[in-house]
Amino acid sequence: MKFVLKSFGCQMNKLDSALVTSAMKQAGFEVSDSPVESDVVIINTCSVRQHAEERVLSHLGHLKHIRKSRPGLVVAVMGCMAQRMGEELLANEAVDIVCGPGQIDKLPELIQQRLEKKAKHLAVAEKIRAKVEESEAQGLEEFEVANDLTEDQLPGQAYVRAMRGCNKFCTYCVVPYVRGPEASRPPESIISQIKHLRDQGIKLVTLLGQTIDSYSYTENGKKWGLAELLEGASAVEGIEWVRFITSYPTDLDDSILAAMAGNPKVCKYLHLPAQSGSDKILKAMNRTYTSGQYLELLTKAREMVPGIAIAGDFIVGFCGESDEDFEATVSLVQKARYKSCYIFKYSPRPGTTAEKRLEDDVPEDVKKARNTRLLEVQSLISEEDNGRLVGRRMRVLVEGPSKKAHLDKSSQDVDHKQLISRTGEDYIVVFNGPAQLAGQFAQVKITKASALTLFGEL
Numbered sequence: 001m002k003f004v005l006k007s008f009g010c011q012m013n014k015l016d017s018a019l020v021t022s023a024m025k026q027a028g029f030e031v032s033d034s035p036v037e038s039d040v041v042i043i044n045t046c047s048v049r050q051h052a053e054e055r056v057l058s059h060l061g062h063l064k065h066i067r068k069s070r071p072g073l074v075v076a077v078m079g080c081m082a083q084r085m086g087e088e089l090l091a092n093e094a095v096d097i098v099c100g101p102g103q104i105d106k107l108p109e110l111i112q113q114r115l116e117k118k119a120k121h122l123a124v125a126e127k128i129r130a131k132v133e134e135s136e137a138q139g140l141e142e143f144e145v146a147n148d149l150t151e152d153q154l155p156g157q158a159y160v161r162a163m164r165g166c167n168k169f170c171t172y173c174v175v176p177y178v179r180g181p182e183a184s185r186p187p188e189s190i191i192s193q194i195k196h197l198r199d200q201g202i203k204l205v206t207l208l209g210q211t212i213d214s215y216s217y218t219e220n221g222k223k224w225g226l227a228e229l230l231e232g233a234s235a236v237e238g239i240e241w242v243r244f245i246t247s248y249p250t251d252l253d254d255s256i257l258a259a260m261a262g263n264p265k266v267c268k269y270l271h272l273p274a275q276s277g278s279d280k281i282l283k284a285m286n287r288t289y290t291s292g293q294y295l296e297l298l299t300k301a302r303e304m305v306p307g308i309a310i311a312g313d314f315i316v317g318f319c320g321e322s323d324e325d326f327e328a329t330v331s332l333v334q335k336a337r338y339k340s341c342y343i344f345k346y347s348p349r350p351g352t353t354a355e356k357r358l359e360d361d362v363p364e365d366v367k368k369a370r371n372t373r374l375l376e377v378q379s380l381i382s383e384e385d386n387g388r389l390v391g392r393r394m395r396v397l398v399e400g401p402s403k404k405a406h407l408d409k410s411s412q413d414v415d416h417k418q419l420i421s422r423t424g425e426d427y428i429v430v431f432n433g434p435a436q437l438a439g440q441f442a443q444v445k446i447t448k449a450s451a452l453t454l455f456g457e458l
């Protein structure tokens with residue numbers, strides 16, 4: 001029996017996809033890359049943006065056609081959209097199984113049952129904000145540990161979930177309603193998973209959590225925060241780099257910055273979404289800081305961790321965002337001098353406070369224009385700051401051959417492929433070298449820089 005899994009959405013989703021792929025293989029299924037040749041199609045969905053949900057629905061339309069020529073095909077929808085839409089999604093002609101993020105450990109069995117012609121099945125949390133039952137939490141934990149995380153990931157690198165869920169309730173965000181309350185995984189379990197990954201050749205581990213800096217677990221009387229977890233993960237022999245994403249500004253305490261400054265294995269990369277530079281909008285978003293406090297935090301991070309690279313996230317066109325509010329965001333980006341920025345146009349998500357109580361009153365063309373302008377502002381900053389890295393020698397972890405080999409037309413080296421790699425600070429570095437370097441560390445001298453990419457020589 002063959003299966004194909006298509007993943008939409010964030011890193012957390014990709015991690016779930018890797019776990020399910022591994023579990024399906026262990027259950028005797030073979031991976032395929034085409035729905036037409038498969039017995040099972042699994043779609044891992046994302047609800048964070050409207051666009052991601054629209055893509056899933058259009059994909060389901062396509063599967064409905066395929067099912068006409070393959071009537072026995074089983075289609076399972078997992079992930080945030082499955083939790084959010086539940087019954088409504090199960091009613092879709094193309095769907096057999098709907099499975100929320102907290103039920104993925106049951107998915108291979110549900111698929112098996114449906115292949116045996118059992119009824120359609122809905123497996124989602126009934127009360128998503130209720131504390132997860134001990135037995136269910138245990139089931140998820142065992143599933144996480146028993147399955148392989150390296151599937152579909154870059155050579156030498158793996159993501160490890162440190163936390164599930166979120167308690168912040170930013171008014172625009174659907175995550176607390178689809179991934180449930182914040183829950184930290186036991187450190188012992190995380191560290192034994194990292195040892196297992198190390199045995200498979202993993203050198204860089206990225207710890208994942210919606211608000212990873214609020215990680216907290218008490219084990220045998222010892223309290224673990226993110227700083228302790230970073231120390232524990234980097235103490236695993238063979239692991240050379242440890243990173244963490246994503247941080248929430250008011251949870252970022254000095255102990256985390258001290259771990260970044262003092263431990264050479266902890267990468268000096270901080271992803272710290274601000275979302276807006278206007279205090280009025282931050283309040284409407286229920287972000288619990290002002291732009292001034294956020295900038296002070298950046299100053300402290302840079303003082304405590306010299307060489308730190310910081311990435312930001314922004315939503316433009318949020319409810320009530322005036323030109324003046326947007327200009328405050330532009331000003332924050334100019335002051336923050338991020339390494340890079342992720343910028344999104346606001347779209348209301350069903351069930352969130354913003355969707356229920358605030359008016360989506362910024363016209364689409366204004367959102368687009370603000371998005372473009374902010375990208376331009378950041379691009380100029382990145383270009384300027386990246387230019388200062390020319391001449392530096394940097395240690396990189398090589399990902400593999402570059403898919404956009406046209407990026408550097410000046411290269412005359414025909415024997416060596418153009419490789420793509422990243423530094424610990426998450427700079428993308430392109431250089432020519434032997435393909436066998438994939439998954440290995442290398443020293444590269446930076447010779448040229450653009451806003452998004454550094455170019456170098458091995």
Ligand code: SF4
Nearest residue numbers: 166168169170173175
């Ligand atoms: S911190 Fe806010 S934006 Fe991030 S997952 Fe939680 S609710 Fe969503």
